[in-house]
Amino acid sequence: MQIRDMVFIFHLKRWAMLVAVFLMQTCLGGLYGWSVFVPVLQKDYGFTRMQTQIVFGLTIASFTIAMILAGRLQLRIGARLNGLIGGVLFGSGYGIAVWQQGQFWGLVMGIGVVSGAAIGFGYVAALKSGMLWFPAHRGLVTGVAVAGFGGGAILLSQVSAFLLGRDIGLLDIFSMVAFGYGGLICLCALCLFRPPESRAVPVPQPSLRKLLYDRRFWLLGLGIFSGTFAGLLVVGNLKPLGLAHGVLETTAILSISFFAFGNAVGRLTWGWVFDRIGYRSIPANLLITAVVIPAMFLLRGYTLAYLGFAAFVGFAFGGCFVVYAAEVSRVYGLEGVNCVYPLLFLLYGISALLGPAFGGWVYDWMGGYGAAIWLNVAVLFVAAFATWSRRRDMVLAEAELAEEA
DSSP states (O other), X not given: OOHHHHHHHHHHXXXXXXXXXXXXXXXXXXXXXXXXXXXXXXXXXXXXXXXXXXXXXXXXHHHHHXXXXXXXXXXXXXXXXXXXXXXXXXXXXXXXXXXXXXXXXXXXXXXXXXXXXXXXXXXXXXXXXXXXXXXXXXXXXXXXXXXXXXXXXHHHHHHHHHHHHTTOOHHHHHHHIIIIIHHHHHHHHTTOOOOSSOOOOOOOOOOHHHHHXXXXXXHHHHHHHHHHHHHHHHHHTHHHHHHXXXXXXXXXXXXXXXXXXXXXXXXXXXXXXXXXXXXXXXXXXXXXXXXXXXXXXXXXXXXXXXHHHHHHHHHHHHHHHHHHHHHHXXXXXXXXXXXXXXHHHXXXXXXXXXXXHHHHHHHHHXXXXXXXXXXXXXXXXXXXXXXXXXXXXXXXXXXXXXXXX
């Protein structure tokens, strides 16, 4: 085989893999369209607002916990098999929810636990695959790879809203998700090719004990917890938040797509930003989130403003899934994506359990979301100040690790 043919095959595999990663993440990211199901679950199945958010939050918590196992397992079995496991589990989880006829514990076990775990397997398989094939542009390629995850809610929410409007039952929609999404994830996993050789320089991974005493790890943890806590409180309650602030129901549903669009664009943009300013993109992301969220709700009843700020919150939220992963890969090496990033991602899982449920609890208790929103803003400003004040230490630590490697 001539060198020209080998180069052609290399690039063909690389771009086919990137397309497969994008499609896989689009299926997995449908979970952010969850709020379109909230009114149906309340009206037809007797769920409380808090119960709907428990399912949503548990899905993300299971996702983050499963990433730890998936990351370690991927070192042994590779990304392709990890992705196949994710596809099978994803379809099975929604199948359990249908089998249990939409009962609360059926959704908790099926969507919250099983499909949530599936996302962890698929996510880590896709994330590292992109970094391996494009090591010189980790921030941007991470943004491209997970942009599908951010935009997945557009597809699921709009299609689901259309089907619900045509009197298609919720369980029928769950069946479509089980077979359609589960099957597509499996097909995409087959395209997660391994590069001929890794150009990454191995970086020794810290033990769990050493990592827990690593100030850099906890500084990144504070950032990812604060940013995702705020974003998840909004996305988990996006439709009811809009209704509570005086917009029409069609606008409230459309805001899910605006959030998802902003999320997808944000992941691409923040990847590009990270490649240029590095760690400094983290406090910048937190500060933008702290400013945008209260502005979204101060303009009560303005349709265009609500949609625009929903997109802007999604834009800031999407950055959380690029800047931290890229920073981990730079500080701890590519193997850190398997070993360190899933542990950091646990803090996202904790915010998933607390953020949406906290918003639902505040609404059930106080009849509004104001207290939850302003508490979020305070946490974001604290995290932005803390991460910015330590920026010099983080940049110096990156330089020292680069010299050691």
